[in-house]
Structure formats: C-alpha cells, structure tokens
Amino acid sequence: MKRQGRLLALVLAIILAGGSVAANAATIKAGATCSKAGLTKIYSGKKYTCIKSGRKYIWNKGVAVIAAPKPSPTPTPSPIATAPAQPITFDNLDTKWVRKIAYDQIAAGVANSTNYVPNITYVIGPSLTASRVDQEKQALNRTSSFWSDIFKPSQVFIGYFTEKDVDWVDSAMCSQARYCPSGGSVVISKVIKDDTPWCNSAMATNNNDGIPFFDQCLGNGSDAIKNRQTGPHEYTHWVQQANANWSWVPNWWTEGSADYFGNTLGIYNGATMPAQLDEMSYNSSYNWVRQDLCPMPEPTVELITKCFRYTYNGGGAPPGNGNKYMLAHVSYYMGGLATEAMIAVKGLATFKAFTKDLKTITFDTAFEKHYGLTADEFYPKVAKYVLAMYQQKR
Template identity: 30%
Template sequence: MRKHLRLVALLIPMVLVASNSYAAVKAGSACSKVGSKSVSSGKSYTCIKSGKKLVWNKGVLIPVAKPAPSASASATPSASPTPKASVAPAVVYPKGPTSFDDLIENYQGISYAAWSKTSAAIKASTSQSPAFRAVTGPNTKLTYPTPAVAFDLVKRMYGDYQSSPDFTVLSFGYADRMWAQEQMRAIQPSSTYQWITDMACATKETCWGGGMFTDEKAMGLLVLTTEVVDDNHTTGTLEAHEYTHAIQQNQMRGPQPWPTTGNWPPTWYLEGQAEFSQNAAIYYESFALYTKNRRDVSQDLFRDSKITSEWIREFFVVSQPSSWFSKYDRWRQYDLGGMLVEVLTAIKGPASTMEVWKQCGSGMKFPDAFEKVYGISFEKALPIISKAIALELGRS
C-alpha cells in the first residue's frame, strides 16, 4: 500500500512560538494549537502533533531562580556586608579553527565549531524535505514515527542542496522482510533488491540499519529496518543518516556504485558525512547530546592506540583498491570519516561538505572538487587533518 505523507516538524524553535497559555495541563492530554505553551506545576508544556491528535508533550522543568539579596533600607553600612549572590560562570568553549593554517593549533575547538555552525544553519533555515510515499510492512510498527522531522533537519542543515523530489520510504521488520524485498523489486526493478534478505535483514538479530537507493531516473528509495529498538532506531539518527545519502546521490544524478568509482567521492567521505549529519542534525539544540552520541559512535577510535596520525593519513585513500576494504574495518569509514567531515565543517560550515558532491556531480574528481571548495589540495590538507584528528584522540 502506498500513500502520500508529509509530517509536520515537531522541533519548533522557541522563538517562533506565537502564544502561551497558563491553564493546568497534563502530559498527553488534548490541546488545540501546535506550538502553544502552558505552564503548570513548575513545568513548561508545548502542544505537539502526535499522529492525528494534538497533545501536550512531557514538559520541561522551569529552573527556579534564587531571590536576589534585598537592598538595605538604611544608608548606614552594615557591620558585616551581605555577600553577593553567586553567578554560575558561563561555559567557554575552546577556540575553533578558521582555516587549515590554524587547525592543529585549535584542534580542541573542532567539535564545538562544527556543531555550532551546523546548529546555526538549521536554526536559520525554514527549508523542508519533499513529500514522500510511505510504504510500511503489514506487520511493522515504526520505531521512529516522524521521519519527516529528521529529513527536514538534514535539509535545513544543507540549505539549497536538494534530494530527489520523487522518493519513497520503505519500512519493515523481520516478519515483513520477504514482502519488503518484493516491494523494493517493484519500486526499483533494476536495484539490488536481494540486499534486503542478504544483508539488511538476513536474520532477526541483524535486521538493523537502512539504505538509500537512487535509480537511473533519479527516483529515490529510502529503506529502513525497524526490528532492533535502540537509540539509532528511535531518535531519528538512522533517518537523518540515510536522508544525507539521498542528497548526496541527487547531486550525482544516478545510482551509487559500490565501492565508489569514477567521480564519486571515496566511501569514507560518503559514510563519514552521513555519520556526522545524523548526530549534528538530530542534536542541533544540545552540544552535550551531540558530544555524547558522537563519542558513542566513535568509541573504538578512542580505544585503539594504533590509530595515530600516520595511520589516519594512510587510511584516507582517495582511489580505494579492493585491498583497502580487506585491510580496514568497514566501520572506520563511518566514525573516522565522520571526524574528517567534522573538521571540514568546523572550518567552512556544513554546506561546504555538500558542495564537494555538487562539484563531483558536475564532472570533477574528488581531489579537484576538494581543492575548489577549500582552497587547498587534498594532498596538502591530509597531513594537517590527520594530525588534528590524532590530537583529538589523545595521540600524536
């Protein structure tokens, strides 16, 4: 069954709220207008859309300010001066890099600079991802019921860079894997639809993750598994990851080869950008949550002492031979690639990393596109990037 779906983004910036109300409310009870607010029992509640209903969310605790010391009614100085109310010091983040010239010097500020530039881009944009057809398995319950929210955040993150305006979202759990394979075959007959049973959902325990497929007509198919219930499948990071691939592929205007060949950027850039996007987009309102999830997906890098500056430099091969894929753990394409994209975002913002794709789609090779966007050859930038990442990992 196919149906058109356009979900309303729930993450509305506070500055856009039109009105407030102060009647007593209860989380989950009905409300009348999306975005309206109510304060009750020390919490601020926001009216959100859940399915077809408008309900109050769980609410956020309102900090209680301590009263300031009252001024003395007498002009006579007190024998024992009243101490001033303490003020929590503002958080000061390390200075971020402004170019490759000061990248190593300011390596401690890479993560915050990348996050803050992404957060600013999302908050400044009102872009929306295009409507899509939702095809969901008959026995499937979505683990993240509002995928358009994640899609919209990624779209706002990358501004003018578009995904295919014609795409389908296919969601399924283990019980519907054969059904899903037939659906994929019907939607994209020339696709590798066997991927569903061979890799994406070979067993119940490994029915995890997703994939993005663009056919020769630039029509997109975003596939999501729903069997495993973990943070990646319940927070929107999976949807954000795959939608990043949708924008990447639309810049290339054709099916993605695997491994990448021709003008396509390397796989570590392809997956690294999607890995960075999933955390930066979903957690754009909290650097603390961004940092936590960034560290969660990159924990192997911090544990493995062999990953030094030299090792990283050798890893980032532009034209990857088949021997490269057997030498390195496939997950390094994601986490280490994500750290490289974080560096580029810290220097020049998230849109710059998608501009590389646009240039490759126009016929440029990755090194040429990189140099055009960042003003330095990839060959010269690589040892600087490798050193900065190694320092972030606590190594030389």
C-alpha cells in the same frame, strides 16, 4: 607649708577619686549601680542593661554577645570564554571549539532553511506502529529542508520494516517502491537474516526507475541513541549521489560526511549543542579501530593519515573475501571528524559549494579550490584532531 600640704593632699584625693571613677566606669558587674534605666554596655563578652531594682538602678546579669561571623569574600567568577583564543584553522583544530563552531553552523543551517519535504511514498511493514514511523519522519523532514538548496527531489521512496517483516519485505519493496534487486544489488531480507538478532541497518540507492530509494529496519536495536542518525545519514547519501561523481570521491567523505550530518541533524534540538553528540560521534570509533582493511590497533597520526589515503578508489560494501569489515568502517569516524573540521574552518556554505563542484571536477581539485590546500596536505593536519578526539572519547 601647711597650706601647701593641704593643697597637695586635695590634688591627690581628686586624682585617686578620678581613678576610682574611671575604674568603676570600665568595670561592670551584675548588681553594681548604674545611672539610668535602659542604658546598655558591653563588657567582657556580655551585654549588660541598666534596670531599676527597688529604688536603685543596677546592672542586670547580662547576656553573652555572639560575634557576627565575618563575611567570606565573594569569589570573582572567571570569565566564560565565548570564542577560542586563536582562530580555528586546519593548523589549530582546538578540540574545545571545533565541535561547537561546526554545530553552530548546522543549527543556523536548520534555522535558515526553507521548509521542503519531497513527495515521499512510504512502504511500511505490517509490524510497525504509526508512532514509531513518526519518530523517523521528524528528523527526515528536517534533513530534506536542510539540503533543499542543493538537492530537491520531486519524488522519493522510503521503506520501513522490522525483522518480523522478513518474509514480506522483498516483494513489498519491489511492487510498491520499484526496488527489485538483481545481480549484485542488495537483497533486504538477506541483510535482515545476516544481522540477526539486530535489525537497525539502512541503505540509500535508486530504485529500478532511477528514483531515490532507501530502506531502514526499525527493529531490534534501532532505538539506540546512535541510530537517531540513520534517516538523515541515508538522505545525505542521496544528496551526494545527486551532486558528486562517486568514482572521484574518497570513501572517508562519502561515509564520513553522511555520519556527521546524520549525527547532527538526527539529534538536533535547537541552537544549543546536544550533550549526546559526543557519544554519537565516538560510537563510530568502535569498528574503526577493529577493522582489518587499514589496520589501526593503536591509532597514531601517521596511521590515520595513511587510512585517509587508503579510502580512495575502494568500494563501500560488501567486505572483500577474507575481510570481516567493509570500507565504511574505515571511514565513518575519521571522515565524520574531518567533515566537522571542514565546516568549523570554512563554514557550511563552503561545504555545500564544494559538494556541488564534485559533479564536474575531481575531489582533490575541488578540495584545493575551496579549502586552500591539497587533500594530501589536509590529512596529517586533521589526523591530529582525529587522534585527540579519539583519546578524549568524543
């Protein structure tokens, strides 16, 4: 029994000693002994290092351990759509895509066009600087190349001036450009006076010899972003005059397509659609909702459809008696958006082929031939697009 008692006591001593060692191993205090210099342990938020102090090895005071921040999960970027979910059709004129798809067609048309500039006789007012005229020529040269596959005039006349040239302009245009107005023809000096204090109007026609002529005032207000479209706009009218029988075409196409090509070719700066295009397009809506010929104080699909039909068989200028606005004000905005939709759905080549056909067949016949529905069926469909873009201020 004594022997068993001693054995039991020895076992208990070993267990207690082991527990003491385990406790000492688990608990670290500054100044407590340790076994080897350089040994490190982390305990209770501190990192302790074993150092030599005299003849002993002890734990130092320790330094706080700052936990490394857990990395935030990197969000997976949403894929950027490169094409509409559904094909663009006249029944699906998605406002997120129509403008981009149509502009891509214009950009490709510019990039692939053959460089062509007709023989231009410029008649330039004495108040203008060469640098101001050169600004206009850049867009004009781009436009003449763009349309050269269906319109390639051998000679044209262009008159540039400001309001300061009002006493010079009529005689100069007559003697140097052979534009000598008579009857109901527009007298340029009168337009300048009527538009005071602004001078940013333009007009495309033929001179007395039947040669293309357009005049443009580069005066007060002409440097606004919208007026970047003026030169290409008027050149597009020449294209229309050369290819279409104007007695057959609605004014929404005449003025609207000129507005659209004026905007896109005037602001063009490469393959990327310019941010200013929305502003330029929406600018034309200002008089669209104020005009008094086809009243539309609050646009609806029904009223817009009615106004598309209204633009047939009407003159463009000047306004009729008692009217403040001319038919072009009905046409610019909604016609520009209709042109944009036509190009987005069927492409630029189809639009040009359609334009060429207008010389020999009626507008409605040509429209059905190239677009697969009648113009009358087209209007309520595109009116939805016009209304949506107007509500988005684009």
